[in-house]
Amino acid sequence: MLDSLIEWLAASAVSQWVQSTPWAIPTLQSVHILSISAVTATSLIIALRVFGVMPALQPLIDLITSSVRVIWAGIAVLLLSGSLLVVAEPRDILPNTAFQLKMLVLLGAAVLLLLYPRAARSGRNLKWLAGSSLALLLTIVVAGRWIAYS
Amino acid sequence: MTLLEFCRWLEDTSIATAIAESDWLFPGLEAVHVIALTIVVGSIAMVDLRLLSLVLRNVEPARLIQSTLPVTWVAFGFAVASGSLLFASAASHYLDNAPFRFKLLLIGLAGVNMFVFHFLTGARGARFAGATSLLLWTGAVFLGRWIAFA
Numbered sequence: 001m002l003d004s005l006i007e008w009l010a011a012s013a014v015s016q017w018v019q020s021t022p023w024a025i026p027t028l029q030s031v032h033i034l035s036i037s038a039v040t041a042t043s044l045i046i047a048l049r050v051f052g053v054m055p056a057l058q059p060l061i062d063l064i065t066s067s068v069r070v071i072w073a074g075i076a077v078l079l080l081s082g083s084l085l086v087v088a089e090p091r092d093i094l095p096n097t098a099f100q101l102k103m104l105v106l107l108g109a110a111v112l113l114l115l116y117p118r119a120a121r122s123g124r125n126l127k128w129l130a131g132s133s134l135a136l137l138l139t140i141v142v143a144g145r146w147i148a149y150s
Numbered sequence: 151m152t153l154l155e156f157c158r159w160l161e162d163t164s165i166a167t168a169i170a171e172s173d174w175l176f177p178g179l180e181a182v183h184v185i186a187l188t189i190v191v192g193s194i195a196m197v198d199l200r201l202l203s204l205v206l207r208n209v210e211p212a213r214l215i216q217s218t219l220p221v222t223w224v225a226f227g228f229a230v231a232s233g234s235l236l237f238a239s240a241a242s243h244y245l246d247n248a249p250f251r252f253k254l255l256l257i258g259l260a261g262v263n264m265f266v267f268h269f270l271t272g273a274r275g276a277r278f279a280g281a282t283s284l285l286l287w288t289g290a291v292f293l294g295r296w297i298a299f300a
Binding site for chain 2: 022025026027029030033034036037038039040041042044045048054055057058062066138141142145146148149
């Protein structure tokens with residue numbers, strides 16, 4: 001079933017266009033990296049604040065609220081650029097173990113992200129949430145890089 | 151000794167050849183490089199967007215800069231270290247690579263911009279520095295991706 005999906009994507013007009021446009025893939029990858037920057041830096045700032053490494057510049061709930069917004073926006077752009085990258089080279093990416101691992105871990109990270117606002121409002125200790133979110137994020141980035149090598 | 155001769159010597163060193171010939175050292179260093187640069191770009195973008203009054207308007211720019219600068223510098227250290235090792239593994243090839251050279255130029259200009267801003271006061275200077283910084287770093291990310299395609 002995956003094979004027929006892959007072949008259908010590979011034959012699609014979008015796929016043909018991306019593959020025949022030399023600047024398309026580097027541009028999509030660059031947009032992908034810029035979005036990762038937004039997500040990674042924001043997540044790191046939250047973790048540093050929660051672990052007391054960074055000083056409090058604003059109420060924690062304000063930081064969490066605006067950060068979560070930025071991260072969801074980043075994820076949206078990542079899914080868009082990522083989808084186009086997958087459509088461009090479906091045979092190389094969809095069956096790839098590193099890619100599948102990345103998607104699975106991404107699901108986990110998204111679940112944690114959903115828990116953030118409520119956890120922040122309840123005044124609970126956010127160290128576990130911040131720490132595991134960061135760990136999952138690093139796994140996602142490393143797995144993402146590994147797609148090109150496996 | 152010319153620059154090219156130095157690069158040829160560099161890529162012949164045991165550490166450089168180990169990276170070039172290893173299955174996992176080069177991808178591993180790339181992963182470190184990507185994670186580091188996303189933190190550099192993300193944390194700088196946070197400040198730039200604040201200078202443009204687009205985000206975190208309830209935080210004073212000076213305090214934001216003061217708290218994020220250590221994050222930026224530590225990440226930059228990792229980026230330079232991993233980048234240097236990656237460069238060493240095929241030094242003469244990268245020396246010849248136009249996107250790579252332009253990337254270093256843009257990063258240098260971003261540094262100059264930051265240095266100049268340090269001495270500029272007033273809203274106009276801040277906005278110019280923020281916008282210029284965003285453009286330079288975005289360019290650096292695109293050029294960084296282009297290295298592999300040139």
